[in-house]
Amino acid sequence: MKPLRLFTISLLLLFTGYFVNSQNIGIQKNNPDFLEYLSSEEIQTGYVPLPFEMPTTPVGTKRSGESFPSQFDSRNVNGTSYILAPRNQVITGPCWAFAATDVVQASFYKKGYQEGYLSPQLLTNCHNFVYTKTQGGNSLMAVATFARLVGPAFENAVPYDANETACITTTKEDFPAFVSNVHMINNNIDAVKKAIMDNGSVATKMFYDVAYYNSADKTYFYNGAANENHGISIVGWNDNMVVADKGYGTPSASGVWIVKNTWGTGFGDGGYFYVSYEDTYVGKEVFAFTKRIDKNTIDKVYQYAQHGMTNSVGYTANNPSYGRIKFTTTEREKIAAIGLYTYHPNTEITFWIYEGADFSKLRYTSEAEVIQYGGYYTIDITAPIYITGDFQVIVRYKHSTEAYTIPIEQNFPDYNNATIQNSGVQWISSSGSSWIPLGADTSYKFNLCINAYTSIPNPPANDNVQDAVLLNTNTVYENFTNAGATVQANEVVPPYNNEEASCYTQNSWCYEGGLQNSVWFKFVATNSVVNIITEGFDNQIALWKSNDDNAENLISGNTSTYQLLAANDDASVSNAFASLYNVQGLQVGKTYFIQVDGSANGAEGIFSIEIQDIPTSISNTNTSGILTPEGELTQEIKDKVNYIEVFDVSGRLLQILPKNSSLSNSKLPKQQVLIIKLHYTDGGSDTISWLQN
Numbered sequence: 001m002k003p004l005r006l007f008t009i010s011l012l013l014l015f016t017g018y019f020v021n022s023q024n025i026g027i028q029k030n031n032p033d034f035l036e037y038l039s040s041e042e043i044q045t046g047y048v049p050l051p052f053e054m055p056t057t058p059v060g061t062k063r064s065g066e067s068f069p070s071q072f073d074s075r076n077v078n079g080t081s082y083i084l085a086p087r088n089q090v091i092t093g094p095c096w097a098f099a100a101t102d103v104v105q106a107s108f109y110k111k112g113y114q115e116g117y118l119s120p121q122l123l124t125n126c127h128n129f130v131y132t133k134t135q136g137g138n139s140l141m142a143v144a145t146f147a148r149l150v151g152p153a154f155e156n157a158v159p160y161d162a163n164e165t166a167c168i169t170t171t172k173e174d175f176p177a178f179v180s181n182v183h184m185i186n187n188n189i190d191a192v193k194k195a196i197m198d199n200g201s202v203a204t205k206m207f208y209d210v211a212y213y214n215s216a217d218k219t220y221f222y223n224g225a226a227n228e229n230h231g232i233s234i235v236g237w238n239d240n241m242v243v244a245d246k247g248y249g250t251p252s253a254s255g256v257w258i259v260k261n262t263w264g265t266g267f268g269d270g271g272y273f274y275v276s277y278e279d280t281y282v283g284k285e286v287f288a289f290t291k292r293i294d295k296n297t298i299d300k301v302y303q304y305a306q307h308g309m310t311n312s313v314g315y316t317a318n319n320p321s322y323g324r325i326k327f328t329t330t331e332r333e334k335i336a337a338i339g340l341y342t343y344h345p346n347t348e349i350t351f352w353i354y355e356g357a358d359f360s361k362l363r364y365t366s367e368a369e370v371i372q373y374g375g376y377y378t379i380d381i382t383a384p385i386y387i388t389g390d391f392q393v394i395v396r397y398k399h400s401t402e403a404y405t406i407p408i409e410q411n412f413p414d415y416n417n418a419t420i421q422n423s424g425v426q427w428i429s430s431s432g433s434s435w436i437p438l439g440a441d442t443s444y445k446f447n448l449c450i451n452a453y454t455s456i457p458n459p460p461a462n463d464n465v466q467d468a469v470l471l472n473t474n475t476v477y478e479n480f481t482n483a484g485a486t487v488q489a490n491e492v493v494p495p496y497n498n499e500e501a502s503c504y505t506q507n508s509w510c511y512e513g514g515l516q517n518s519v520w521f522k523f524v525a526t527n528s529v530v531n532i533i534t535e536g537f538d539n540q541i542a543l544w545k546s547n548d549d550n551a552e553n554l555i556s557g558n559t560s561t562y563q564l565l566a567a568n569d570d571a572s573v574s575n576a577f578a579s580l581y582n583v584q585g586l587q588v589g590k591t592y593f594i595q596v597d598g599s600a601n602g603a604e605g606i607f608s609i610e611i612q613d614i615p616t617s618i619s620n621t622n623t624s625g626i627l628t629p630e631g632e633l634t635q636e637i638k639d640k641v642n643y644i645e646v647f648d649v650s651g652r653l654l655q656i657l658p659k660n661s662s663l664s665n666s667k668l669p670k671q672q673v674l675i676i677k678l679h680y681t682d683g684g685s686d687t688i689s690w691l692q693n
């Protein structure tokens with residue numbers, strides 16, 4: 001695969017003045033079969049060659065610690081079938097769409113979702129490439145369509161019609177899920193076997209001519225050089241089956257793929273046939289769909305490369321190549337996932353998300369990850385990153401031995417007929433610091449294959465203080481969330497303190513990005529002292545009193561109308577949950593407001609909350625012989641202690657201290673009665689109460 005050097009940097013320097021280093025940007029050679037296909041006078045039907053030649057998948061794909069069985073069939077894996085009966089495409093052309101939807105269906109069944117057939121019609125009608133239904137397609141077109149959040153749809157939602165029909169609009173209601181993490185596997189039998197065992201089946205292609213089909217034993221073998229013309233899927237294998245000689249050559253060894261066809265159950269062996277491992281195409285260029293995505297986690301996709309990867313560009317091997325892309329959200333949206341292609345197997349990927357159109361606000365840095373197969377990947381962003389307006393994604397592609405690692409959409413008018421964006425939204429770089437613009441108005445007329453998936457947040461009902469949820473005391477309320485919550489204008493916030501110790505006090509929050517996604521509660525005091533306990537995620541909490549019990553004061557900006565009673569970020573060293581202990585001076589019958597916010601740059605999570613109406617004093621337990629007059633454990637006790645449990649007065653375990661711990665020097669919550677349980681090495685124990693000043 002010799003790269004063509006299409007562009008030289010020296011020319012660019014003259015015209016744009018961009019600083020670039022001395023490396024040239026190169027582009028991968030197109031697949032000659034594909035170019036021949038495009039230039040062919042005849043309209044062909046069936047399977048369209050891929051625009052690029054798939055790199056060979058390296059060895060090293062064995063299932064760890066296992067060898068492959070000599071026979072495997074996803075129609076019967078210990079009595080379970082992941083495969084639905086072969087369908088009939090009726091006309092020539094949609095084979096690729098039947099194969100892709102059969103493979104996605106099998107992968108969903110393998111994951112335990114038995115939802116029936118998926119719709120090839122949605123693929124054939126809505127792929128946005130230039131081909132009509134009868135003109136065919138390929139697996140990459142299915143990948144690109146699914147990556148656009150078009151399908152996979154239930155068969156019932158978009159039923160198959162063999163006529164040429166228009167794309168109909170679908171919604172998430174029509175889809176069981178989204179699908180991603182598509183592995184491209186080339187010429188590696190073990191990797192294909194692994195993919196079948198992991199995912200039920202894989203999509204591949206073949207050259208079909210009845211001359212090479214043996215109707216007696218339903219076997220097939222073609223080892224010539226004619227172009228592929230049919231898309232199929234593989235559901236299993238048999239290492240021992242021999243393909244009989246039909247007069248066109250015999251494979252050198254036994255072994256067949258169990259191939260699912262889409263010509264009805266009357267073809268072959270109930271719709272299946274058996275193709276030699278040595279066939280020119282079958283099992284060589286394979287697509288496995290490995291990831292099911294909960295459709296409720298994604299609402300939108302931002303992308304320029306609507307047709308996905310058709311080529312790759314970049315710099316020479318062992319140099320990082322960066323792609324940078326800018327999108328603009330239409331409302332406040334949460335970044336749910338980043339979608340990207342890799343061309344070469346074992347490409348190392350790292351990406352960054354910046355808020356805004358410059359680099360001043362880095363919001364996310366991914367782990368560097370070596371992706372074993374070329375293909376399409378969707379990497380979930382679990383951190384709560386909300387964007388309103390511009391944001392940028394930078395992806396670094398790195399490969400030690402391969403060049404041109406940045407997947408792009410190159411335009412082929414007779415294939416994808418792509419709209420290439422103008423400059424200003426896409427760039428590439430060899431340094432990650434100086435950027436070469438891409439665009440229809442530049443020398444680099446292509447789109448980057450980087451997608452951003454977002455979800456539209458749905459703020460909780462108690463996002464605003466006026467909508468605070470009324471809680472009763474002494475009741476544990478489960479399953480509140482601050483996900484998608486917002487900050488109101490002039491919303492109150494406790495003081496921050498940069499000292500680490502401030503995380504544990506009862507009057508401030510640690511400074512970790514400020515107020516980000518608060519929700520509100522209120523209660524009517526039934527005692528002058530309360531504990532307020534939250535559990536579930538890294539949050540921060542504050543208790544507020546307001547004149548006339550009026551919620552509006554807390555967003556008025558008028559500090560004389562409200563008062564902070566207590567605030568906490570981390571209830572203990574080992575526990576990032578926030579809680580308020582022993583808050584005193586409440587007025588029975590008055591309403592108090594509780595603010596719960598995500599800590600550490602706006603964490604989101606599910607949590608429980610409980611307001612404990614506690615007695616004002618608890619009886620002291622006997623501490624004689626255990627504590628020194630200074631309030632420290634005596635040496636005799638320290639020598640006996642194995643470990644120490646610390647509880648709050650409600651009996652909740654706050655933390656565990658190791659032997660030789662000092663009570664007074666520990667980071668136990670202050671100004672709060674604690675229950676200290678001393679566990680001795682001989683199995684005995686003592687319990688004392690403890691108030692740290």
Ligand SMILES: [Ca+2]
Binds near residue numbers: 462464465
């Ligand atoms: Ca809020």
Ligand SMILES: [Ca+2]
Binds near residue numbers: 538570577578599
């Ligand atoms: Ca916290």
